Ligand SMILES: Nc1nc2c(ncn2[C@@H]2O[C@H](COP(=O)(O)OP(=O)(O)OP(=O)(O)O)[C@@H](O)[C@H]2O)c(=O)[nH]1
């Protein structure tokens with residue numbers, strides 16, 4: 105597989121009420137990958153995360169803050185962050201949560217793998233990957249979600265809902281971000297599915313995912329329902345297209 109440099113790196117961190125986490129995660133990231141720039145995309149968090157982010161940006165020219173009007177879900181914050189990064193000309197754009205579940209110290213592994221890929225997913229469910237401190241029902245939900253998505257879409261990834269991902273800028277330019285409407289977990293599936301369908305090279309690398317210590321999860325029943333409905337609809341569409349192309353091949357013979 106051909107290898108090419110990854111160039112300048114922007115890590116987009118969406119935040120909603122992450123006052124207890126944001127300074128520590130940005131500090132760890134700046135140590136782990138010194139050249140990387142960080143964009144915190146904050147949805148006007150009531151707990152003052154935006155002001156803490158401004159303080160970090162004042163002291164460090166590698167840290168940037170995008171203040172958004174209100175809570176619109178993680179997908180919308182990421183899309184705004186991606187467009188910001190693409191406009192500024194970064195070569196590589198990374199998605200990372202603020203809550204410590206994605207460890208900045210593991211980002212170099214993703215960036216190394218990206219040298220010979222177009223998208224890299226940090227994966228809990230490939231050999232060497234793991235989940236720390238998750239209750240059994242969360243693990244079952246996450247693994248079940250990945251399995252269901254694999255069955256619907258027939259894609260080979262093990263951790264499809266994972267949100268620690270690195271993209272070449274050209275990959276994001278090539279997958280029509282304007283059509284992405286998913287808000288929650290489904291956003292990660294949407295991006296991976298588009299990337300695979302467009303014929304890009306996607307790799308998974310093992311990560312250790314750690315349950316957040318501080319602050320509250322924004323996971324909700326609606327997020328799970330959105331993922332289930334959208335994935336199933338994409339699966340029906342995908343399988344119908346497979347059947348259609350099978351028939352058209354037969355009738356041509
Ligand atoms: N800007 C913005 N960020 C959000 C929003 N919802 C979640 N986030 C951020 O997205 C990241 C992931 O959110 P979490 O609450 O940890 O959700 P999760 O990781 O899917 O769920 P858990 O595994 O339970 O932690 C965190 O950095 C959140 O602060 C939102 O509406 N707007």
Ligand SMILES: [Mg+2]
Nearest residue numbers: 201203205316
């Ligand atoms: Mg989380």
